[in-house]
Each structure stands twice: as structure tokens, then as C-alpha cells.
Amino acid sequence: MTFEEYVPGAADDHEPATMADMLTVAGNAAAVAPVGAAPILEVDKLRMYFPVKSPGLLRRTVGHVQAVDGVSFQVVEGGSLGLVGESGCGKSTTGRLITRLYTPTSGAIRFQGEDIAHAKARQLKPLRRDIQMIFQDPYTSLNPRHTVGAIIGAPLAIHKILPKKQILPRVQELLEIVGLNPEHYNRYPHEFSGGQRQRIGIARSLTLQPKLLVADEPVSALDVSIQAQVVNLLQDIQREFGVAFLFIAHDLAVVRHFCPEVAVMYLGKIVEIGDRDSIYNNAHHPYTQALLSAVPDVRQAATGGRRERIRLEGDVPSPIDPPSGCRFRTRCPIAQEICARHEPPLLQIGQRHKVACHFPGRLGEAPREPLTSGLLGVDREGRPDPGASPSTDLVEQPGFADTWFDLDKKTIGRV
Amino acid sequence: MTTTVSNLESEGLPDPTGHPDEMDRGKVEGKSPTRLAIERFRKDRLSMVSFIIVALYILGGILAPFLVKFGLLDPTSYHQDLLNEFTLPEGPLGGISWKHPLGVEPGTGRDVMSRVWLGTTLSLTIALIASLLAMAIGTVLGIIAGFTGGLTDGVIGRLIDLTLSFPSTLMLLALSAPMYALLTKNFHVPEGDLAWATYVVVFLAIFGWPPIARLIRGQVLSIREREFVHAATLFGASRFRMYFKEILPNLWAPLLVSFTLLLPAYISAEAALSYLGVSIKPPTPTLGNVLRDSLNYAEFDFVYFFSPAFAIALIVVCFNLLGDGLRDALDPKSNR
Ligand SMILES: Nc1ncnc2c1ncn2[C@@H]1O[C@H](COP(=O)(O)OP(=O)(O)OP(=O)(O)O)[C@@H](O)[C@H]1O
Ligand code: SF4
Numbered sequence: 001m002t003f004e005e006y007v008p009g010a011a012d013d014h015e016p017a018t019m020a021d022m023l024t025v026a027g028n029a030a031a032v033a034p035v036g037a038a039p040i041l042e043v044d045k046l047r048m049y050f051p052v053k054s055p056g057l058l059r060r061t062v063g064h065v066q067a068v069d070g071v072s073f074q075v076v077e078g079g080s081l082g083l084v085g086e087s088g089c090g091k092s093t094t095g096r097l098i099t100r101l102y103t104p105t106s107g108a109i110r111f112q113g114e115d116i117a118h119a120k121a122r123q124l125k126p127l128r129r130d131i132q133m134i135f136q137d138p139y140t141s142l143n144p145r146h147t148v149g150a151i152i153g154a155p156l157a158i159h160k161i162l163p164k165k166q167i168l169p170r171v172q173e174l175l176e177i178v179g180l181n182p183e184h185y186n187r188y189p190h191e192f193s194g195g196q197r198q199r200i201g202i203a204r205s206l207t208l209q210p211k212l213l214v215a216d217e218p219v220s221a222l223d224v225s226i227q228a229q230v231v232n233l234l235q236d237i238q239r240e241f242g243v244a245f246l247f248i249a250h251d252l253a254v255v256r257h258f259c260p261e262v263a264v265m266y267l268g269k270i271v272e273i274g275d276r277d278s279i280y281n282n283a284h285h286p287y288t289q290a291l292l293s294a295v296p297d298v299r300q301a302a303t304g305g306r307r308e309r310i311r312l313e314g315d316v317p318s319p320i321d322p323p324s325g326c327r328f329r330t331r332c333p334i335a336q337e338i339c340a341r342h343e344p345p346l347l348q349i350g351q352r353h354k355v356a357c358h359f360p361g362r363l364g365e366a367p368r369e370p371l372t373s374g375l376l377g378v379d380r381e382g383r384p385d386p387g388a389s390p391s392t393d394l395v396e397q398p399g400f401a402d403t404w405f406d407l408d409k410k411t412i413g414r415v
Numbered sequence: 416m417t418t419t420v421s422n423l424e425s426e427g428l429p430d431p432t433g434h435p436d437e438m439d440r441g442k443v444e445g446k447s448p449t450r451l452a453i454e455r456f457r458k459d460r461l462s463m464v465s466f467i468i469v470a471l472y473i474l475g476g477i478l479a480p481f482l483v484k485f486g487l488l489d490p491t492s493y494h495q496d497l498l499n500e501f502t503l504p505e506g507p508l509g510g511i512s513w514k515h516p517l518g519v520e521p522g523t524g525r526d527v528m529s530r531v532w533l534g535t536t537l538s539l540t541i542a543l544i545a546s547l548l549a550m551a552i553g554t555v556l557g558i559i560a561g562f563t564g565g566l567t568d569g570v571i572g573r574l575i576d577l578t579l580s581f582p583s584t585l586m587l588l589a590l591s592a593p594m595y596a597l598l599t600k601n602f603h604v605p606e607g608d609l610a611w612a613t614y615v616v617v618f619l620a621i622f623g624w625p626p627i628a629r630l631i632r633g634q635v636l637s638i639r640e641r642e643f644v645h646a647a648t649l650f651g652a653s654r655f656r657m658y659f660k661e662i663l664p665n666l667w668a669p670l671l672v673s674f675t676l677l678l679p680a681y682i683s684a685e686a687a688l689s690y691l692g693v694s695i696k697p698p699t700p701t702l703g704n705v706l707r708d709s710l711n712y713a714e715f716d717f718v719y720f721f722s723p724a725f726a727i728a729l730i731v732v733c734f735n736l737l738g739d740g741l742r743d744a745l746d747p748k749s750n751r
């Protein structure tokens with residue numbers, strides 16, 4: 001819903017039922033992408049493999065958790081990208097790599113053009129001011145032994161940004177920005193509710209005036225009625241301070257209003273990425289379609305008139321030993337032989353839309369033949385095809401190219 | 416601070432910016448974990464009684480030197496006139512009287528209560544300093560091992576194993592003479608009581624820290640996964656800040672419990688060492704050397720025989736009960 005479609009008073013007739021409804025009640029229009037902004041963050045083939053050690057004295061490495069496996073995306077200045085996927089797909093790990101709580105196994109993290117993926121502690125210190133994080137759990141993200149004032153003021157004291165005397169006024173200002181009583185600075189976290197604690201965490205993340213905020217499921221621990229308030233607060237902050245966001249969530253409903261662009265992750269990989277319209281109205285990956293069917297008010301459009309929810313069979317496979325080929329194939333309703341043999345490349349199929357599937361298509365309109373066989377130089381079953389030569393320019397890039405393969409017209413699309 | 420608003424005052428005021436539904440919830444959740452722990456502790460009779468006895472001991476321990484100074488306690492004067500021809504106290508029950516509530520010592524006629532009381536002070540002081548030292552070493556090494564992990568953790572882990580595998584009591588006995596010499600000659604510790612006390616304190620601390628370090632390491636392993644630690648890393652907290660400002664304040668509950676359990680262990684240990692003659696030497700009274708003398712009179716003077724033993728047993732048991740009570744109150748899930 002855009003601002004024009006919002007009818008004042010219309011929402012008063014009924015109780016707000018969904019996230020989207022409540023956001024509109026509060027009067028915040030859906031965020032739009034800043035036009036022509038430069039990328040502030042570029043993530044390029046980022047990998048994080050956690051070693052799995054054998055128990056006992058020797059502690060040999062017996063395997064790796066492939067938590068994040070070759071993820072590429074961009075966040076533009078003042079923009080926001082939603083990162084969505086089920087539990088355990090590597091969202092938090094991605095967020096912690098970008099904030100450099102973890103050092104990646106490989107890949108690049110370019111922040112304002114500079115690769116910080118392997119920066120040392122000393123080089124990181126100035127960077128810490130620019131990239132901050134909002135955490136998922138308001139009950140463990142605040143030190144229970146510190147007052148709110150100490151929590152919010154700590155970054156200022158550590159970076160020696162303000163003289164001691166000016167810290168308290170700044171803390172109170174920040175409390176006011178996030179909608180808390182500025183006189184409550186000397187209270188302890190346990191004196192606040194979950195939603196208020198999350199506001200305190202948000203205030204802390206703002207103290208250093210960051211340029212990029214990684215919000216790791218900032219509302220999923222909160223009551224539904226409070227979720228909308230906190231999302232609205234984040235939206236106000238983004239508008240007021242022009243902070244770029246990487247907004248992590250486990251369903252597509254929460255990020256819908258907030259993020260003009262959304263990436264969908266499954267088992268350490270991005271399976272579909274695109275602008276709001278491409279994802280919510282034109283999803284081409286079966287996993288995205290399944291996630292969309294769980295969002296009440298887009299279900300109808302996304303599932304082509306069918307109302308039922310698409311239920312995925314089985315559990316998410318272990319990231320220690322992921323399935324061969326396409327990682328989604330064990331649960332995919334339209335999987336075929338080629339899916340087990342080859343990993344589908346992330347193909348650009350629209351101006352701002354990429355998908356990683358051998359059979360991309362709107363729900364119920366998936367092509368019969370794998371669209372990728374020619375590119376990979378294989379036949380329709382995925383066996384090597386002597387007649388075909390694999391394409392050499394399948395290299396994934398963080399952003400979008402100027403040309404793409406238009407699936408509907410079967411032609412090359414251009415800007 | 417001039418703008419301080421007490422909790423009581425601001426509680427009643429309507430909140431100009433807060434959200435009404437959230438404010439109500441905040442009040443329900445408002446009891447701090449510490450408050451809840453104190454409430455649980457108060458309900459536990461046995462722990463409260465132990466707490467009171469421990470408090471009395473500590474108060475008495477602090478008062479003793481002053482009472483000696485003002486002549487109300489006198490642990491050194493001989494009262495030969497109160498002894499009979501076998502040098503046992505005259506009268507029933509070891510010569511109990513108003514002047515000597517626990518009677519007098521056989522052989523010398525010194526006041527038993529004075530000796531036990533002052534002995535308690537000295538023994539408690541030694542145990543207290545030794546446990547604080549052991550706690551400090553154990554806490555710092557435990558935090559570093561748990562937080563840093565990797566090689567550092569491995570090295571500290573081996574150091575713990577090594578320390579625990581030493582035959583500490585035998586070493587304590589064997590090293591007493593050379594260490595006493597070293598302390599007095601090279602470190603210029605005054606000869607006599609102070610040098611012996613130093614030796615015992617250092618020795619107890621050096622062999623007492625490993626269990627503390629293990630416990631703290633385990634706690635830190637779980638604390639460092641909490642998001643506030645990540646937050647502290649992100650705003651650029653130094654190692655020092657991380658260890659002592661972010662993590663340490665979250666450890667006071669296990670620290671308090673292990674302290675109240677380590678202290679009685681050290682009281683017993685110090686008594687045993689005095690008994691073996693490697694702590695402060697007579698005539699200065701400690702619980703251990705009063706006990707050593709009293710054990711000779713099991714048949715002839717049971718008031719004297721029991722007094723120091725009872726003083727030790729009571730404080731050790733009460734400290735242990737207090738420690739258990741604190742553990743239950745602070746961590747209700749750990750009910751054994
Ligand atoms: N420090 C670590 N060591 C080993 N494995 C890890 C570590 N952190 C995460 N993992 C594993 O990596 C995978 C991805 O975890 P991650 O926390 O990134 O998932 P997530 O998408 O954030 O899930 P959730 O929605 O539950 O927060 C999981 O299988 C997890 O077990
Ligand atoms: S590549 Fe195959 S298994 Fe993977 S999503 Fe597409 S159809 Fe399903």
C-alpha cells in the first residue's frame with residue numbers, strides 16, 4: 001500500500017489484524033528506494049564455514065557448518081535491504097559478518113568501497129562508529145547490571161566523542177528520540193518491558209550516528225501489537241537520519257513496508273533477490289512462493305487466486321551436509337533430476353530481480369524445460385551435453401546488471 | 416547529579432512519552448532478580464539462622480582486638496592460682512566462673528574464652544585474606560580463559576590441572592622452613608606471626624584458585640554468547656572493559672556462593688595447619704593451636720576440650736549452610 005492508497009479513518013472500522021494494517025494505522029507509508037544512490041555496502045561471495053570439532057583431547061576438525069555460502073548483495077546509501085529466511089539459514093551469521101563480529105572464511109565486504117572482511121581490530125575501531133547492530137533478543141542484548149544511561153552512553157565514553165558532562169544530555173536526547181522518558185536513564189533494564197528494552201537497544205545503536213544499521217530480527221521477540229510500533233520507530237529513524245538498513249527477518253510480512261528490496265535466503269544461499277514488486281508480486285522461486293503464502297494479505301495475489309498456504313514437506317537439511325545441486329531440492333515441489341546434479345546460478349530475470357532456480361516461474365507457471373541447461377552446457381537431466389558449451393559469464397555480482405533475460409518475452413531486457 | 420528522579424517519585428507520574436500498554440507491563444516485570452533472590456533467601460529459616468551466626472562471628476572477630484586492648488579479654492596472663500596440684504583448673508566444668516566463662520587452661524591458667532575468641536579473629540582473618548586472594552586469581556584467569564578461548568584457554572586449563580595434581584599438603588609441610596626463611600630474609604616480612612600468616616595465606620591461595628577459575632570459565636562461556644557482549648564489541652569496548660565492566664558484574668552471584676563455601680574450607684585448613692605447626696605459633700592463639708593443646712584434655716577437662724572444636728565446627732557449618740542457601744536463592748533452578 002502506498003501513501004495515496006491510505007484512507008484516513010478506514011482502518012478505524014475494524015481492529016488492526018495484520019502487521020501491514022497496523023503500520024498503515026500508524027500512518028507510515030511504505031519506504032521507497034532512494035533513486036540513484038551509491039551502494040554503501042557491497043557483499044561479494046561471502047562465506048562463513050564454522051569448523052565442527054571432534055570431542056576429546058585432539059579436537060580434530062571433522063566437518064564444517066556451511067552457515068553462509070557465497071552470498072552477494074548490495075545496500076545503497078539510505079536504503080534498506082530485507083534479508084528473509086527460515087531459522088538457521090544463516091541470516092544472523094551474515095549480519096555478524098558484516099558488523100565483523102565474525103571474520104569470514106572468504107569473500108569481500110566492501111563498506112564505502114573499502115574491503116573490511118579481514119580488517120584487524122585496530123582498523124575496525126573507526127569502522128565501528130559507522131556500522132552498528134540492533135539485536136534480536138531484548139532480554140540478553142542489554143547488560144542487566146548497567147543502568148540505561150550507562151548502556152546508551154558507553155559508546156560515547158569509549159570513543160571519547162563527548163566530554164563526560166555532555167554525555168547525560170545526549171543520552172536523554174536519544175531516549176526521547178526512541179520514545180522513552182528521558183528521566184528514566186538511571187533505571188535498570190529489568191524495569192522495562194520487552195518493547196521498551198528494544199527501544200533502549202535502538203537508542204544505543206544510534207549513539208555513534210552510524211551509516212549502516214544491521215537489524216537482526218529486531219521485532220520477532222516482541223508482541224505483535226508492539227512490533228508495529230517498533231518498526232514504525234525504525235522507519236522514522238531511517239527517514240530522519242538517512243541510515244541504511246540491513247533488516248533481517250524470518251518472514252516476508254515484517255519487511256514488506258520497510259524494505260524496498262528483499263533477499264530470500266535458504267541454507268546459506270540467496271535464492272531470490274529483487275525489489276519489492278519483483279518479490280511480492282512476481283516471485284519466481286518456489287521457496288519465495290512458499291514464504292509468501294504465509295503472508296495473509298499477499299497470499300491471494302502471490303498464489304494466483306488460491307487461498308491455501310503452501311506447506312513445505314520435511315525439515316531444513318543440516319548445513320553441515322547440505323544436499324547436492326540445489327539446496328532446496330529436498331523440499332521443492334517441482335524439483336527434477338537436474339536439480340540434484342547442478343546448483344542453479346543466480347540469474348538476473350528483471351531490471352532488479354534475480355533468482356536461483358532451474359525452473360523459475362510464477363506459481364503454477366514453471367517452465368517444463370530447465371532454463372539453465374544451455375548456460376551450464378548440460379542436457380535437461382543435467383548430464384553433460386557434448387553439443388553445448390557452458391557459458392563463461394555466470395559470475396555472480398553484488399548488484400544488478402543493465403541487461404537481463406526476460407522470461408516472459410524470451411529476450412534480453414535492457415534498462 | 417541534579418536531575419535524579421527517584422523511582423518512587425517518577426512511578427506515580429503519568430509518562431509523557433511512554434506507551435501506556437508497555438508501561439503497565441514494565442511494572443509487572445519490575446522486580447529485579449536480586450530482589451527476588453533476597454525474598455527467597457529470607458524465607459529460608461536455616462539460611463537466615465546461619466547468616467545471623469556468621470554475622471555474629473564476624474562482628475566478634477572485629478571486636479576482639481579492641482576488647483584485648485581495653486583488658487576485657489586477656490589471652491596471655493597466667494592464673495596459676497586457679498589450678499590444683501595436678502595443674503588442672505579448680506572447680507567443676509574446667510573452672511567456669513564469672514571472670515572466666517569458659518574456664519581456664521590446664522597447665523597455665525589462661526582464660527579459655529579469650530584464647531578461643533582471639534583465635535577466631537586470627538583464623539578468620541587468615542581464611543578471609545586467603546580466600547579473597549584465591550577468588551581474585553581464579554576470577555581473572557577464569558574470565559580470560561572463558562572469554563578468549565583457544566590457546567589461552569588451553570594454557571590456563573593445563574595450569575589448573577597441574578596445580579590440582581600437586582600434593583599440596585606435603586609440599587606445604589616440606590617447604591615451610593625454607594619459605595619462612597625466604598619471606599623473612601628476602602621479602603623483609605617481620606619474623607614470627609606475620610611471616611607465618613603470610614606463608615599460610617599465600618600457600619592456601621596458590622592451591623585454592625583452580626576450582627574458582629573452572630567455575631568462572633564455565634559461566635563466562637555462556638555469558639559471552641549473550642548479545643550485550645556482542646554489543647560491547649561493536650561499540651569498541653577494550654579487553655579490560657569487557658572483562659571487568661561487562662562480564663564481571665554478571666558473575667557476582669556465583670562468586671558470592673563460592674566465596675561463602677571457600678571461606679569455611681580455609682578456616683578448617685588453617686586450623687589443620689596450626690595443628691601441624693606450620694601456621695602462627697603459640698603462644699599467639701589461633702583456633703588450630705588452641706585446638707591442638709585442648710585435645711590433650713579429653714578425659715580431664717571436657718569444657719576446654721570442646722570449646723575450640725565447637726567454635727570451629729559452628730562457623731564452618733554455618734558458612735556452608737549460608738553458601739548453600741545463597742546458591743538456592745540466587746539460582747532457583749539448581750535445586751539439588
Ligand atoms: N558460532 C557458531 N559455531 C558453529 N555453528 C554456528 C555458529 N553460529 C551459527 N552456527 C550455525 O550456522 C547456522 C546458521 O545460523 P544463524 O544463527 O546464522 O541462523 P539464523 O538464520 O539467524 O537463524 P535464526 O532465525 O534461528 O536466528 C545454524 O545451523 C547454526 O547452528
Ligand atoms: S532448482 Fe530445482 S529444486 Fe531448486 S528450487 Fe528450482 S526447481 Fe526447486
Ligand SMILES: [Mg+2]
Pocket residue numbers: 091092093216217
Ligand atoms: Mg538469527
